[in-house]
Amino acid sequence: QVQLVESGGGLVQAGGSLRLSCAASGLTFSKYDMAWFRQAPGKEREGVGCINWRGLSTYYPDSVKGRFTISRDNAKNTVYLQMNSLKPEDTAVYYCAASSTYANCGVSSYAYWGQGTQVSVSS
Numbered sequence: 001q002v003q004l005v006e007s008g009g010g011l012v013q014a015g016g017s018l019r020l021s022c023a024a025s026g027l028t029f030s031k032y033d034m035a036w037f038r039q040a041p042g043k044e045r046e047g048v049g050c051i052n053w054r055g056l057s058t059y060y061p062d063s064v065k066g067r068f069t070i071s072r073d074n075a076k077n078t079v080y081l082q083m084n085s086l087k088p089e090d091t092a093v094y095y096c097a098a099s100s101t102y103a104n105c106g107v108s109s110y111a112y113w114g115q116g117t118q119v120s121v122s123s
Contacts, residue, residue, distance in 0.1 A: 002026040002112045004096045009117030012086055016121070020081040022096030022114060030074040033103040035110060036081045038092035038119075045095070049081050050105035059105045064090075086121045094119050 008020040020036065035050040049070030050059040058070055069082040079096060094117050097110035 002098065004098060004112055004114035006094065006096050006114045006117040009094060009119045011120045011122065014087055014121055014123050016086050017082070017084045018086065018119060020083070020094055020117060020119075022079045024077045024079070024098060027098065027100075027112070029077040031100065033099045034072060034079040035097045035099075035103065035105060036070060036079075037095045037097055037107065039095070040092040045107050047105040047107070048094075050103065051079065083119070088121045088123045091120050093117065
């Protein structure tokens with residue numbers, strides 16, 4: 001059974017940083033494309049960082065480019081999202097997702113999802 005467990009969320013002031021972690025089990029992690037998505041109340045879920053199975057290719061939307069960094073440690077079955085220069089508009093529930101096939105950072109590309117971790121940024 002595939003499990004993705006996020007951690008590291010919390011409340012931070014604008015301009016601050018957080019590092020999210022997602023521990024994966026029940027899958028051959030090194031063969032999965034991984035991603036972080038977020039969803040704010042009343043908004044669609046959006047990808048904020050995607051990384052391929054080798055860790056050689058990443059994607060970020062313009063809204064977080066230069067501030068967020070996705071990385072992975074295949075030896076620890078863990079994917080990370082380093083978030084710097086946080087803004088109030090980054091407030092959302094952040095989800096980890098996994099895909100066993102090529103994923104283009106779209107929601108429908110990922111078959112497995114974590115439960116999410118809340119990130120709140122105060123102004």
